Amino acid sequence: MDFQAAVGGSPCVTCPLRAASFCGALLKRSDHSQRAAGLRTQVHEGAPAQKSICRRGEAIDNVYVLCSGWAFRFIRLPDGRRQILSFLLAGDLFSAAMVFKDTTHFSVDSLTAIRFIRFNRVEIKRAAIENPEVLDSLTESCLTENRDADELTTDLGQRNAEERIARMILNLTDRLEQREVIREHRYPFPLRQQHIADYAGLTAVHVGRIMGTFRKEGILEVSENVLTLKDRAKLERIAA
């Protein structure tokens, strides 16, 4: 296991931060302007797949931004049930809440092997106060999180299994398109059916059934951790 050696403490060379997110304002800057903004203590790190990155209620004084790989935010209930709140892709700030509070109401696990940056919370906070551009992108993040959460709430409260899964896949597809990782309607898809189930409020078995019908109807296919979207129009019609 020389994973730690491979992705351990070495700096992140190519952060694929093309997304117009929090990082747009913060990380596309040169090292010089980052330092000018008072962001001296970035720490670049890596983690293997299926690892807990941070846990609900634990005090941390870092703000996390994902550089590569997939992760997800979730809440676990005492009896083991798990609600996945969002999937995190390269360039995503884990949550704007991390900038303003030292504990979070959610946990984050890696899905694939990931690389991420930790900023010092206090420094980011100061940078936000001193630099309107940073504050803007931060409030933007926060508002987007709010809107996304309200939309997921609506999906879970009002839509059936087909609609929820269709919308989840379209959501991921759109976000990956912005990151330019889609080739020929195919993209890496590391989710197990259990992840989809925990996001959509279903069981893995039922997710399997729905994915089966999608496959039979020539809408999409998942194999070898790659999703092929064959008929986006039909999927959009289902998502309504």
Add this chain to the structure above:
Amino acid sequence: MDFQAAVGGSPCVTCPLRAASFCGALLKRSDHSQRAAGLRTQVHEGAPAQKSICRRGEAIDNVYVLCSGWAFRFIRLPDGRRQILSFLLAGDLFSAAMVFKDTTHFSVDSLTAIRFIRFNRVEIKRAAIENPEVLDSLTESCLTENRDADELTTDLGQRNAEERIARMILNLTDRLEQREVIREHRYPFPLRQQHIADYAGLTAVHVGRIMGTFRKEGILEVSENVLTLKDRAKLERIAA
């Protein structure tokens, strides 16, 4: 209909803003310090029950704070389904999103007759930048909204009908307790079963059944728009 005359343009005399919310920092100030913060154009208004206060996607340059009565935030789907995202009580900022964007992703309807204040968005925004106390309470609101949305998501995704309704009622009870409007475990409860249903992702009929079992088990009772909480411990056990 002299409603307009009764609650029309006259200023709000007793804003019951004891909640530690956005208003804590903003509205408990004296008129003088509000003016000092640049908040010249507050408009106090009223609306009868069941009225649309603002609509998804419409441009508005005001920030709304509820002074009295009940309202709710919701998203309506094209086919008429409605997801209620939150209930608004006296002292609540409709949403922090209103401060930073001129359109919202949700609509707001009054539930009872209400009174509310409109602030000028640009002025609030400026006040937030100039006054750290205001900015703090604003980010606090935003984070609370985020956490509440994630918790509702978890309720809808992972919990059954009984649990959802129990948690909704406990949530409302706690918030009304902070506002000191509860007397002898009784408080005004203007919700129809359809509202509860649209919040909890259920049908009104099924909500009626659950409320029936709660009544038969001596947990709570609703009549004449008043809720009587008879056995909070039992309700908490159901909410798990």
Add this chain to the structure above:
DNA sequence: CGTTTCATTGACGTCGGTCAAGCGTCGTGG
């Protein structure tokens, strides 16, 4: 090569939805 993980499928069970009837409480108007 055993072991584990995951997707698939079938049989069956249940939670919550649908449809519909009955009933009490309003508010309105004759």
Add this chain to the structure above:
DNA sequence: CCACGACGCTTGACCGACGTCAATGAAACG
């Protein structure tokens, strides 16, 4: 004063979407 309809709550019969349990097989892995 009563008649009327609108509205909301309750209840029952029935149905369907989704969950549960279990078996099978393919792929991943040490």
